């Protein structure tokens with residue numbers, strides 16, 4: 001069943017910075033000025049086309065987004081800025097100084113090309129609970145990026161996180177293998193039901209594209225989708241505004 005309220009779109013703009021860093025990685029001042037492409041300008045255009053929020057991941061290895069980008073985005077983003085970050089004291093300090101509207105805590109592994117699995121909420125235990133409450137006390141909406149795994153969902157609710165973002169990567173990777181895809185879709189469906197019943201708000205992200213969105217949008221209780229690679233790839237051909245408009249139309253088809 002399709003959702004009965006509009007699904008929100010958070011546009012992840014990390015890969016605008018990936019492209020910039022491919023040329024300017026060794027420059028002292030790679031943010032702003034006339035250095036292209038500027039993720040902040042991209043964010044503003046995405047918002048103009050209907051993005052409900054802008055998401056960036058400030059990785060420890062600084063491979064794409066830089067701290068200065070996040071500072072500039074905090075000043076310019078008119079919708080909501082969602083900062084993806086690892087659960088480290090340095091990142092908590094940074095988030096408390098910048099005060100984005102939302103933080104999504106993700107696992108981070110230097111060798112990965114992109115975030116691979118969900119956070120181990122069970123394993124991180126009390127440390128994560130402390131971070132969730134410190135960020136929450138500062139008025140930041142916290143979400144935990146987790147696999148649709150019953151024990152992780154249960155633990156996320158137990159430590160008081162208001163949101164989870166369900167990892168749709170395994171589903172997206174299985175898209176062309178029907179039995180595996182059906183299994184992964186059921187995990188997401190059941191995970192969303194469990195999360196909602198436990199009082200959690202449900203976001204989703206990773207590997208969502210212009211094709212699989214037709215099925216992803218039927219996962220129950222979804223609030224917001226965070227989508228990056230597909231939108232930025234499409235933008236190379238159509239421009240970011242058309243790429244955002246097209247994704248939003250597919251997320252919330254009329255009628």
Ligand code: PXP
Pocket residue numbers: 012014057084104106114115145165204205206207208226227228229230
């Ligand atoms: N959500 C989270 C937590 C992520 O780490 C990422 C990738 O940076 C995304 C969503 C977006 O994934 P994609 O670029 O595949 O759309």
